[in-house]
Amino acid sequence: MAQDQPKVMVQFHFDGDPPDPDAVAERFGIPRDAIDEDFGVIVTDEVEKLCTVLVPADVAEKMNEQLGRSTPDASPDEGSFSNPRIAPFGLPEDDCESGSD
Numbered sequence: 010m011a012q013d014q015p016k017v018m019v020q021f022h023f024d025g026d027p028p029d030p031d032a033v034a035e036r037f038g039i040p041r042d043a044i045d046e047d048f049g050v051i052v053t054d055e056v057e058k059l060c061t062v063l064v065p066a067d068v069a070e071k072m073n074e075q076l077g078r079s080t081p082d083a084s085p086d087e088g089s090f091s092n093p094r095i096a097p098f099g100l101p102e103d104d105c106e107s108g109s110d
Contacts, residue, residue, distance in 0.1 A: 014065040016045060017089045019072045020053060023060055027052045033062055037075055043068040059086055 030050055034041040044050070048063035064072065069089045076087045 014067065016063050017066055017069045018061050018063055019069050019076075019089050020059055020061045021072070021076055021087045023058050027060055030062070033060075037072045039064070039068050039071060054086075057086065 028036065028050055030044045030046075031041060033039075033044060033050055043064050045063035051061045053059045053061045073088050
């Protein structure tokens with residue numbers, strides 16, 4: 010697995026309690042270290058029982074295959090989503106303070 014490969018988010022349904030990274034790795038047959046440790050497993054919708062992980066693109070492809078993303082009846086809630094970098098906006102704190110003299 011290439012470390013410099015782009016990472017994508019994969020969202021999927023779960024049964025019972027939210028899974029931990031070990032349970033996700035076992036369910037999808039992926040290496041445990043493919044799941045971004047800092048991102049972890051995030052519950053994105055408690056009611057619909059959806060959670061999200063951040064994994065390399067090749068691992069996401071494998072997960073998507075298991076989620077049936079290529080079938081017509083695939084859930085629109087499940088599958089890969091981009092992980093765009095979110096940059097801060099507005100004035101830097103130093104610029105905000107400079108006008109208060």
